[in-house]
Amino acid sequence: MHTFFLLVLCAVVCGVSSNSTQVVIETLMDNVVVLRVPDGPRPVANVTLSCGEAYQNQAVFWKKNGVEMNPPQRGNHVTVPVEEMKGGNFTCHPSPDGDALNHTMILIQLQRDKSVILEKKSLAEGYIHCSAPNYKGSFHCSWTRTEFRTNAAVLLVKAQRYMETIPCELNADGSGIHCPHSNCPYNEEQHRISLAVYIHSSSLLEVYTKSFYLREIVRPAKLPNLHLNDEGVFEWDYPHSWEKPCTFFGLQFQVKVVHSGHSCHSDSLIMTNTTDQTRYEVNLKTKRFVFCVRAQDKHTSGPWSHWSQCT
Numbered sequence: 407m408h409t410f411f412l413l414v415l416c417a418v419v420c421g422v423s424s425n426s427t428q429v430v431i432e433t434l435m436d437n438v439v440v441l442r443v444p445d446g447p448r449p450v451a452n453v454t455l456s457c458g459e460a461y462q463n464q465a466v467f468w469k470k471n472g473v474e475m476n477p478p479q480r481g482n483h484v485t486v487p488v489e490e491m492k493g494g495n496f497t498c499h500p501s502p503d504g505d506a507l508n509h510t511m512i513l514i515q516l517q518r519d520k521s522v523i524l525e526k527k528s529l530a531e532g533y534i535h536c537s538a539p540n541y542k543g544s545f546h547c548s549w550t551r552t553e554f555r556t557n558a559a560v561l562l563v564k565a566q567r568y569m570e571t572i573p574c575e576l577n578a579d580g581s582g583i584h585c586p587h588s589n590c591p592y593n594e595e596q597h598r599i600s601l602a603v604y605i606h607s608s609s610l611l612e613v614y615t616k617s618f619y620l621r622e623i624v625r626p627a628k629l630p631n632l633h634l635n636d637e638g639v640f641e642w643d644y645p646h647s648w649e650k651p652c653t654f655f656g657l658q659f660q661v662k663v664v665h666s667g668h669s670c671h672s673d674s675l676i677m678t679n680t681t682d683q684t685r686y687e688v689n690l691k692t693k694r695f696v697f698c699v700r701a702q703d704k705h706t707s708g709p710w711s712h713w714s715q716c717t
């Protein structure tokens with residue numbers, strides 16, 4: 407099985423590398439054609455477009471980004487030369503002034519290491535940040551477009567685990583996805599979730615990928631109900647979204663006391679400690695301090711929740 411997989415992988419990888427000077431033309435989805443362009447000198451690619459079966463017996467005029475092409479392109483099937491980064495929206499019309507009958511977007515994907523559309527979240531996380539509130543399976547991911555690419559639009563999101571496709575919904579502003587999914591919290595996870603986000607800015611297409619186990623991204627929600635009780639002990643609750651029973655899905659807490667007026671991220675701390683209990687007694691002479699607490703899964707030592715604080 408492994409050998410077979412390696413052979414297939416080599417066929418793919420080696421094939422691409424030995425032909426890396428060629429432009430690869432691929433239909434990504436309905437009405438979208440992608441040109442994968444090698445790094446270095448870029449040859450002109452000839453792309454065949456067709457207006458569609460429905461318009462087989464009528465006059466067809468082509469435009470690129472709303473402008474008639476030069477030289478003019480006529481007929482249901484045409485071959486257009488695409489140079490460098492000059493993709494765009496190719497539309498076919500019944501007459502030079504008629505409405506579009508159909509269209510094909512030609513996008514360019516450069517085969518290089520550099521990305522320009524999204525900004526790195528952090529060195530460890532890369533371009534996409536994913537998080538889940540528990541082990542039930544639903545997760546969300548987010549990304550940030552760079553300053554000059556704020557109009558970049560998500561074309562397609564593919565999420566899957568092994569053979570199963572995970573449906574994801576794009577946020578209204580295109581800056582992230584929510585993937586409602588179900589997972590049995592008691593099972594050992596066997597396969598990673600893999601995610602590919604296709605995003606384009608004008609005719610430049612970039613594909614960002616990420617692969618992870620749910621357990622690596624489970625981050626408890628901010629701890630609710632943090633308060634000082636009558637006996638002078640700080641108390642808080644498990645997040646409502648956290649997995650139950652709490653005896654099985656235990657959290658551990660980090661408490662931190664910082665100087666009054668400082669944030670929980672402050673390095674000038676008075677003390678810090680860890681506990682498994684949802685209460686902590688601070689024995690300090692001063693009454694002016696900020697009490698902070700956050701949680702992580704005790705068993706996986708996964709990501710920490712955001713801080714909760716009590717002044």
Ligand SMILES: *[C@@H]1O[C@H](CO)[C@@H](O)[C@H](O)[C@H]1NC(C)=O
Pocket residue numbers: 420421422424425
């Ligand atoms: C590489 O390109 C050449 C010429 O187009 C073709 O004959 C060959 O089959 C390609 N090799 C692979 C591994 O795809």
Ligand SMILES: *[C@@H]1O[C@H](CO)[C@@H](O)[C@H](O)[C@H]1NC(C)=O
Pocket residue numbers: 449450451452487
């Ligand atoms: C594209 O078409 C032009 C004109 O027909 C031809 O000269 C050129 O060689 C073609 N390029 C490729 C890469 O097929």
Ligand SMILES: *[C@@H]1O[C@H](CO)[C@@H](O)[C@H](O)[C@H]1NC(C)=O
Pocket residue numbers: 436437438456457458459460461508509510
């Ligand atoms: C429009 O073009 C696409 C190819 O880009 C084709 O699959 C589709 O059938 C066409 N639509 C019609 C109505 O012909």
Ligand SMILES: *[C@@H]1O[C@H](CO)[C@@H](O)[C@H](O)[C@H]1NC(C)=O
Pocket residue numbers: 495496497506508509511
């Ligand atoms: C391309 O043109 C068609 C027809 O005018 C339009 O419906 C479509 O939204 C355009 N696509 C983009 C990405 O601009």
Ligand SMILES: *[C@@H]1O[C@H](CO)[C@@H](O)[C@H](O)[C@H]1NC(C)=O
Pocket residue numbers: 679680681
């Ligand atoms: C840390 O907390 C435990 C109880 O959870 C307590 O026994 C211990 O004294 C604390 N350590 C410090 C340095 O405050």
